[in-house]
Amino acid sequence: MNVENKKMDTNERILHAAIELIAEKSYKEVPTKEIAAKASVSEMTLFRHFGSKKRMLVEAADRFYYTVSMKKIFLEKIQWDLESDLLIIAETYHKLIRKNKNLILIAIKEGNKIPDLLEQINKHPRQLKDLLIEYFSQMQDCGAMIPGNVEEYAMAFLYMNYGEFLSRSFVAGNMITSIPDSNFRKASVKLFARGLSVNS
Template identity: 40%
Template sequence: MAEKETTREAILRACVEQMEEKGYGRTTTKEIAEHAGVSEMTIFRHFGSKQNILLAAIDAHSYLPCIEALFSKHITYQLENDLILISETYQQLMKQNQSLIFIGLNERHTMPEINETAAENPKQLKLFIINYFQEMQHRGRLRPDLDLEAHAMTLLWLNAGYFIASGSSPQQAVTDVTQDRFIEASIRTFARGLTV
């Protein structure tokens, strides 16, 4: 049996759904409250402001626990396989949080604090990848002359670019290349450039 949604969870869900439909600026706390089935006073008691609800939603949907588990339990130090796993996991987590990600992208100029909160996930993922590359160098499986931060960012940008392109509406989609095909082809090429 599914667990009953808490008041806080209902407010966060309602916030995301309303902002996805209307945008941050056109969504009111009254609409969020109605959609969550609570009073507007309950929203202010839990969060204080509409902005705080959005920041809490972003924080609640952090993918860092999944990334930590990936790197601590599933990495095999087989470069191509690991990079494919990292990319597949990244795409899955981004799709799960797609609504929040696009709300954040749309509001990044009006609410810089959203950028700061949302940037924590990719910053931490970059550090995990750099540490992974350092260990691979230590094992003699990566070229010793690599700029590890630049290559970690290349892997992130590669995956972020595919997510953004595939997350567009069908009329705006840039590519028909499936996720599996994209990851396999791009990671194979990327991994070749890193190896000894």
């Protein structure tokens, strides 16, 4: 293993340890010494890699979130069919955001105390909104979607999916309904696409 790979492994161990501990407790309750111990590194190594606890979270939000993967979906998987495109976007979004559940929890609990973290977290949905706006605009241009405010459509789609994620992850959504995630997602995307389709 080369030096760069060793450094990357150390970085990721530290970031994962920080996310897990801070999500479980709180930002103030977790000292850097505890993060270093969980990551099996010295506290000096932790500071050499990141400099501060806040920097760790901001770096984690940039590295582990979903923008790059979502851009790839828009570049490689779009078929210009409203329902099938929105379904693959929704499925990919949920797969990625579930992997970052603890990071989202930290942002919800600690965001007002760590403005840089909130800004970094919010960068990703803003970029996904822009991708959706561009997609909806092109669908309108080719006559495959009803006219209207594409930013409103993009935000409605984002909030629909983010709301499902929050309910399933943090508000005991499975106690509200027994409908499997995939079935609910297909039904909600079908309804959403039908509302925007020129043939509905």
